[in-house]
Amino acid sequence: MNIVLTGSIGNIGKPLTKHLVQKGHSVTVISSNEERTAAIEALGAKAAIGSMFDVDFLTETFTGADLVYLMETMEAAGNMFDKDIDFIGKISEIGRQYKTAVECSGVKKIVHLSSIGAHTNKGTGIIVFHYHVEQILKQLPEDIAIKFVRPVGIYFNMFSFINTIKNKGAIISNWGGDQKEPWVSPLDIADAVAEEIEKPFDGRTIRYVASDEASPNEIAKTLGTSIGKEDLEWEVISDEELLKNWLDIGFNEQVAKGFVETQASQGSGILYEDYYQHQPVLGKVKLEDFAKEFAAAYQNEEG
Numbered sequence: 001m002n003i004v005l006t007g008s009i010g011n012i013g014k015p016l017t018k019h020l021v022q023k024g025h026s027v028t029v030i031s032s033n034e035e036r037t038a039a040i041e042a043l044g045a046k047a048a049i050g051s052m053f054d055v056d057f058l059t060e061t062f063t064g065a066d067l068v069y070l071m072e073t074m075e076a077a078g079n080m081f082d083k084d085i086d087f088i089g090k091i092s093e094i095g096r097q098y099k100t101a102v103e104c105s106g107v108k109k110i111v112h113l114s115s116i117g118a119h120t121n122k123g124t125g126i127i128v129f130h131y132h133v134e135q136i137l138k139q140l141p142e143d144i145a146i147k148f149v150r151p152v153g154i155y156f157n158m159f160s161f162i163n164t165i166k167n168k169g170a171i172i173s174n175w176g177g178d179q180k181e182p183w184v185s186p187l188d189i190a191d192a193v194a195e196e197i198e199k200p201f202d203g204r205t206i207r208y209v210a211s212d213e214a215s216p217n218e219i220a221k222t223l224g225t226s227i228g229k230e231d232l233e234w235e236v237i238s239d240e241e242l243l244k245n246w247l248d249i250g251f252n253e254q255v256a257k258g259f260v261e262t263q264a265s266q267g268s269g270i271l272y273e274d275y276y277q278h279q280p281v282l283g284k285v286k287l288e289d290f291a292k293e294f295a296a297a298y299q300n301e302e303g
Contacts, residue, residue: 001026003025003068004029005029005068005069006070007030007069007073008029008033011156011186012071012113012189012190013029017043021045028046029043030048030058031047031048032051032052054097055101058098058100062105067110068109069112069113071112072091072133073091074126074255076090080255081251083253085254088258098137102137109145110145110147113189115127115130116150116152116182116208116272117265117271118134123261123265124265125259125264126255126262128258142203145204147196147207150207150275151184151208151210152275153181155185171223171235173236173237174238177215177217178215178216179267179269180214181214181266181272183210183213183287184210185283185289185290187283188209191283191284208278209283210280210282211282211285211286212285216234219234222291226295227294227298242260242263
């Protein structure tokens with residue numbers, strides 16, 4: 001198949017591109033960074049350099065594709081320390097450009113990388129943009145098949161714990177405790193997307209992706225052990241204190257408030273309501289596996 005991938009070759013895009021090229025597909029990878037061209041071509045794919053806000057570029061790149069893989073990220077909207085950006089609005093704009101480009105290019109198959117929490121626009125914080133983009137894509141004509149892939153919280157989000165471990169001696173957030181919750185490896189996300197690309201398309205479907213389940217206290221124990229801090233604790237603070245911490249370091253207010261609400265929804269379980277009604281088989285990469293990556297990143301930053 002002739003496949004176009006958005007999202008460049010990051011944690012998910014790189015293994016996905018490798019897999020699809022190895023399967024014999026013709027792959028074009030969209031990136032906004034011209035310096036990524038050589039790395040994309042080294043994987044056996046074609047680079048298309050342009051902006052996800054440029055509907056003419058997207059339409060031209062999508063034209064002739066059998067399938068497009070769509071994704072959107074906070075980074076695509078700008079710097080999270082830029083206080084003037086409306087991240088939710090800008091990412092919704094990407095969704096609208098995708099919709100127009102799909103309609104104008106004639107593509108009939110879409111795999112959309114969405115997120116846990118995209119089932120609702122209530123109480124999930126900053127990630128509500130995934131809900132908005134899903135709703136935009138659902139407005140496409142019915143003859144366009146769409147597979148919505150919803151990963152849970154990605155392991156690499158835990159790299160943000162490194163700073164407070166080093167400076168405060170603990171993982172600090174506004175939720176915690178012994179309630180297990182799902183996490184996922186980008187490698188398992190890439191595998192799931194590749195599976196969906198090669199399976200038949202019919203209408204609109206949703207697939208959740210998760211690798212392992214662990215409570216905050218289990219995460220602290222596992223990560224602590226990996227870095228030689230067996231007594232590492234997960235400390236819970238109030239929403240207000242966490243928000244003040246993030247605003248004090250210069251976060252965009254929408255982002256800071258949004259992340260506080262997202263993390264609170266993890267603690268309350270709101271984030272996982274639909275997930276547990278459609279629970280997937282867990283993937284291959286477990287928390288213990290990720291802990292090795294975490295330890296390497298921790299030591300690297302220490303050095």
